[in-house]
Each structure stands twice: as C-alpha cells, then as structure tokens.
Amino acid sequence: MKKAEIIKELNISFDQLLHLMKKHENHKFSEVLIEGKWTAGQHVEHLRMSTSPINTLMKLPKFILRYKWGVCNRPERNFEELVNKYEAKLQNLVGTAPSKFMPKFVSASEKDVILEKLDKERHKMIKLIEKWDEKSLSKYVIPHPLLGKLSVREMLYFTILHTDHHRQILKDRY
Numbered sequence: 001m002k003k004a005e006i007i008k009e010l011n012i013s014f015d016q017l018l019h020l021m022k023k024h025e026n027h028k029f030s031e032v033l034i035e036g037k038w039t040a041g042q043h044v045e046h047l048r049m050s051t052s053p054i055n056t057l058m059k060l061p062k063f064i065l066r067y068k069w070g071v072c073n074r075p076e077r078n079f080e081e082l083v084n085k086y087e088a089k090l091q092n093l094v095g096t097a098p099s100k101f102m103p104k105f106v107s108a109s110e111k112d113v114i115l116e117k118l119d120k121e122r123h124k125m126i127k128l129i130e131k132w133d134e135k136s137l138s139k140y141v142i143p144h145p146l147l148g149k150l151s152v153r154e155m156l157y158f159t160i161l162h163t164d165h166h167r168q169i170l171k172d173r174y
Contacts, residue, residue, distance in 0.1 A: 001079060003134060006156050007126050013160045014122040017047070017167040021115055024174065030108045033174060040174045041106030043166045044114050049101050050162060051121040054155055057142045058128040065140045072151045076138050082150075082157045089146050098145045129156065 001009065021029075021044055029041045038046065057065065077085065096102065106114055129137075137153040144150050150158060 001153070001157070003129055003132070003137065006153070006160070007129055009160045010122065010126060010129075010156070010163075013163040013167070014119065017044075017163055017170070018115055018119060020167060020170060021111075024111075024170075026108045026111055028108075028174065029111045030106055037173075038103065039106065040170055041108070041111060041114060042103040043170055043174075044118055045103035045106050046097065046101060047163055047166055048114065048118040048121055049103060051118070051125065051159060054142070054159060055121060055124045055128060058125070058132070058152065062136060062140055065142065069141045069143060069149055071139050072141050072149075076151050077154055077157075079157045079160075082147075082154055083161055085147060086158065086161060093146070101145070125156075125159070 021040065024040055030039050032039055132152065137156070138151050140152050141149040142152060142155055144155065144158065147158065
C-alpha cells in the first residue's frame with residue numbers, strides 16, 4: 001500500500017470503530033460482560049495506548065530510528081503477509097498484552113474523552129504519515145512487542161489490523 005491508501009484505510013478503520021463506540025450505550029462502556037476480559041472502554045483505551053507510541057516514534061529524527069533499530073534488511077511484508085504473521089503469533093500467544101499496553105478501568109463517564117483521545121491519535125498519525133516519503137516508510141524500522149522489528153509502513157498496516165481486530169471483538173461481544 002502507498003501512503004494515500006494507508007491513510008484511507010486508517011480513516012476507515014478508525015471511523016468504523018468510533019462510530020460503533022459512539023452508538024454504544026454509555027453505561028455498557030464500563031460494564032464487565034465476561035469475567036477476566038476487558039470492558040468496551042478498556043479496548044478503546046488499549047488502542048489509544050498502542051497508537052500513541054507509534055506516533056512518538058514517527059516524530060523522531062530518522063537518524064535516531066536508524067541508530068536504535070537499524071533499517072529494514074529483509075523484504076517488506078505486504079498487508080496480507082503482516083495479517084498472517086500477526087494471526088500466527090496470536091494463536092501461540094500465552095498471557096496478555098505487555099503491561100504498558102494494559103488499560104486501566106475506564107468509567108462510563110470517560111467514554112467521550114477516551115473516544116476523543118483515540119481520534120486525536122489517529123489524526124496525529126495521519127499528519128505524521130504525510131511528512132514521510134514512500135521510501136523512508138519502507139526503510140526505517142521500529143519495534144513491535146509481539147512481531148519484532150517492523151518497517152514503519154508495516155507498523156501502519158498493523159495499526160489498521162489491530163484497530164479492526166478490536167472493533168470486531170467489540171462488535172461481536174459487546
């Protein structure tokens with residue numbers, strides 16, 4: 001995918017999730033439906049918590065990214081290949097998300113604020129993508145806690161995938 005298509009798909013993914021959650025009854029946003037599982041609000045907060053660090057890394061000067069994690073030294077995965085890798089990792093996953101991505105309890109009264117914060121992260125990401133050239137999106141890598149080093153483009157694919165993954169969970173179970 002080129003930048004324009006990534007931006008389009010990010011917008012679709014986030015718009016669908018935000019639309020679903022805005023229709024979601026406020027009191028159910030913090031309701032525990034399945035013991036030991038996240039509430040709807042925690043799913044949204046988790047997405048915000050996982051999108052924000054990507055934006056932070058994309059703001060860094062490229063020489064810092066290169067110094068810390070190098071450059072992509074393998075063929076870049078397309079969207080479908082990244083989906084397959086993520087699904088394979090999820091099947092073998094034991095435990096939960098890393099602690100820095102574990103959401104705190106989110107009350108129903110926080111719903112609008114949390115949705116707004118997630119939407120702001122989406123818009124930050126899009127502005128950052130617009131500043132990157134196509135070649136650099138494929139050249140520089142950043143770390144993913146489950147998938148290892150990903151090109152920035154692959155991390156953007158992951159963001160689309162991850163948002164859709166949680167939206168589907170919310171649609172099916174909440």
